Amino acid sequence: xxxxxxxxxIRRSLSRNIINKKIISVTVxxxxxxxxxxLAEFKKHIKxxxxxxxxxxxxxxxxxxxxxxxxxxHLRIAGWLIYPQLQKKARVVFKFxxxxxxxxxxxxxxxxxxxxxxxxxFSFLKRLGPEPFELTAAEFSQRLKMRKTNIKNLLMNQEIxxxxxxxxxxxxxxxxxxxxxxxxxxxxSGEVRKLHKSIVxxxxxxxxxxxxxxxxxxxxxxxxxxxxxxxxxxxxxxxxCYHCKTKIxxxxxxxxxxxxxxxxxx
DNA sequence: AATGGGACCTGCGCGC
DNA sequence: TGCGCGCAGGTCCCAT
Numbered sequence: 001x002x003x004x005x006x007x008x009x010i011r012r013s014l015s016r017n018i019i020n021k022k023i024i025s026v027t028v029x030x031x032x033x034x035x036x037x038x039l040a041e042f043k044k045h046i047k048x049x050x051x052x053x054x055x056x057x058x059x060x061x062x063x064x065x066x067x068x069x070x071x072x073x074h075l076r077i078a079g080w081l082i083y084p085q086l087q088k089k090a091r092v093v094f095k096f097x098x099x100x101x102x103x104x105x106x107x108x109x110x111x112x113x114x115x116x117x118x119x120x121x122f123s124f125l126k127r128l129g130p131e132p133f134e135l136t137a138a139e140f141s142q143r144l145k146m147r148k149t150n151i152k153n154l155l156m157n158q159e160i161x162x163x164x165x166x167x168x169x170x171x172x173x174x175x176x177x178x179x180x181x182x183x184x185x186x187x188x189s190g191e192v193r194k195l196h197k198s199i200v201x202x203x204x205x206x207x208x209x210x211x212x213x214x215x216x217x218x219x220x221x222x223x224x225x226x227x228x229x230x231x232x233x234x235x236x237x238x239x240x241c242y243h244c245k246t247k248i249x250x251x252x253x254x255x256x257x258x259x260x261x262x263x264x265x266x
Numbered sequence: 267a268a269t270g271g272g273a274c275c276t277g278c279g280c281g282c
Numbered sequence: 283t284g285c286g287c288g289c290a291g292g293t294c295c296c297a298t
Contacts, residue, residue, distance in 0.1 A: 003291065032275090059292080076292050078276080108275045110292070124293085149268065158293085165291055214291065215278090234291095254269075257289080 002075045004132065004163030005206030005227065006217055007059050010081055013220040014063070014102075015054040017083055022050045022097040023065075030091035033104070035112045042115050045069055046094070058128050058162030062119060072114040072122060079104065079111035083220045107216055129161045132203055137196040144184045144192060151187065152180035152253050155199070164199065166256050167212055167234045172198045174233045179265045180258050181251070205230065233259040 053064040084100035092104035175198035211225035237250035246263035
């Protein structure tokens with residue numbers, strides 16, 4: 001579900017709401033989600049701590065605690081967070097001393113929660129590529145260089161660039177007029193620059209619109225995002241292209257549905 | 267290095 | 283109405 005813009009929307013809302021709050025209890029209703037350390041350790045170290053910061057790397061949420069540990073949340077496909085009311089369906093609940101609740105929700109239970117001292121050693125974060133907004137076109141071009149894989153897979157490869165998933169990869173390619181099946185190697189420098197610009201533009205627009213609510217995603221207050229209204233190709237199979245009216249086509253790339261306009265994207 | 271398949275999960279919509 | 287199937291915003295692991 002959540003890609004960079006959705007996670008950033010959550011981050012902003014959490015940093016407005018839970019900074020300096022003290023966690024007085026942790027209820028884990030689904031222990032499969034707690035990846036490390038042990039469940040007992042996880043609870044023990046969180047209980048009694050205070051939230052000192054809320055940051056983000058790619059699609060990963062980093063909640064810093066005043067005991068120098070970090071609560072690392074990866075929402076994967078269907079995770080989301082609700083604050084402040086206690087939710088019946090929450091799989092993990094953090095209760096604050098002011099009687100508010102941070103609820104970790106996840107229809108598919110694929111998300112991951114960790115409590116780490118040194119989050120930079122967490123292998124996923126260690127390997128994670130640069131933040132899109134901190135990446136220049138030249139660096140982006142360097143990272144794509146000599147890669148034979150199709151460009152869409154590379155955009156979704158978190159080691160190349162962090163935060164892009166199946167929705168925004170498709171949208172960025174549409175904005176750039178690039179066919180998702182093209183090999184990265186085949187892109188000329190003008191196309192790479194255009195793609196870089198499109199990625200930044202689509203992610204910023206999505207953040208402004210508080211993310212895309214295709215299905216379950218909600219912000220921490222339970223509100224839908226607005227970006228789904230602005231998507232040009234994602235899930236638009238058979239519909240006319242906004243530019244040329246050609247029917248949008250859906251294909252499968254590495255097991256993921258991929259929509260594009262066969263006329264505008266070459 | 268790159269690609270393909272399956273695994274992890276749950277729930278929805280579709281066609282029959 | 284009910285069932286089986288395919289599919290869904292992500293990532294890892296294994297085989298080739």
